[in-house]
Amino acid sequence: MSQDFNQILQQYSGLLGRVAASYEANHHLRQELLQEISLAVWQSLATFKGDSSLLTYILRVAHNKAVSHVAYHAKYPRNDSYCEITHASESQTLNSESHMQQQQQINTLLDEVRKLPIQTRQIVTLSMEGLSYQDIAEVCGIQLSNVGVILNRSKKVIMEAMAHVR
Amino acid sequence: MSDKPLEHEVDAAENSLNSLWQQQQTESVGIESIKRKWLNIKLKQRVYFVVDFVGVLFMVAVCYFAFDKMGLFAKTWMAILTFFAGATAVYFSYLRRFALNWSNEGTGSYIEQLKKQLKSNIRIAKLNRDMSLWMILAIAIFYVGMFYFDEVVLETAVRKGLISLAILAVFTPPFWLWANRRAKRFTRELMLLEQALDQDKI
Secondary structure (H helix, E strand, O other): OOHHHHHHHHHOHHHHHHHHHHHOOOHHHHHHHHHHHHHHHHHHHHHOOOOOOHHHHHHHHHHHHHHHHHHHHHHOOOOHHHOOOOOHHHHOOOOOHHHHHHHHHHHHHHHHHHHOOHHHHHHHHHHHOOOOHHHHHHHHOOOHHHHHHHHHHHHHHHHHHHHHHO | OOOOOOHHHHHHHHHHHHHHHHHOOOOOOOHHHHHHHHHHHHHHHHHHHHHHHHHHHHHHHHHHHHHHHOOHHHHHHHHHHHHHHHHHHHHHHHHHHHHHOOOOOOHHHHHHHHHHHHHHHHHHHHHHHHHHHHHHHHHHHHHHHHHHOOOOOHHHHHHHHHHHHHHHHHHHHHHHHHHHHHHHHHHHHHHHHHHHHHOOOO
């Protein structure tokens, strides 16, 4: 693999980390998922032909790998005691109150996102990444008209949950 | 005054949500660990490939070295078994390529493909499990047939048949358990995927 691929992976590592976080709450499994997603993206870059934007291409590959993870990890017992760390960043103590409040909001946001059905979760997270309705429809493989409907309903639910944290 | 939020308030709330989302701390993965994982996967796949074909090569070797000593029934039976073993090994190798998979199609169609793949994995695992029992029958028919068509005497058929069945008695139970566990695992994976797709908490 060329050096370019490595640079692209580094450039999108935050994005890939957020995809992994939206599918897996367990810290260890999330890291494993992130590694699987990164490997899939790294492999897929060789066949990127520029038919779509690189961002939507990477997100398609990343979300598809994450969906496989949801099914595959049926083999593991979903026991909370498997890993006590659910939010990795909680261990990194943040000193100011505003930071702590922000962290709490992020954790609530992640919890709410993970409660969503897969397709809805994908639409919401892609929207929060700043993708247009057109791009979201392309990544999810759904009709453009459905994006707005699903997004409005689900964001309302999330924002209501977030309002309780503030 | 209406409780309904104004449009600019909704936009501001959405922007703050997007900003919050993008501020979350994420782990990163080093390129070296990805390369190591890729090498491990490739190595494992090669080992599986070799294991798949070892049994077939053994049967081909038996056919090659003992073909002249076999009667017509034994030749036919061995040829059929070798063909099925070869076809199974090729099919397994074909399926294993999915282990390295990634997909850039829309997630909707990818999910349909994933479900089909899991259903096919369940069928294959069940087929493997049942084949291990059919193998006992195939060996029994092999020796009964050879005796029936006068290709071996009764004593030889019984002795060789019992030896073969004793070998199968060692290998069949773990193989059956392994295949059964795989069938259950894929069934559970499919169920979990369908649950995740069906859940409607909004």
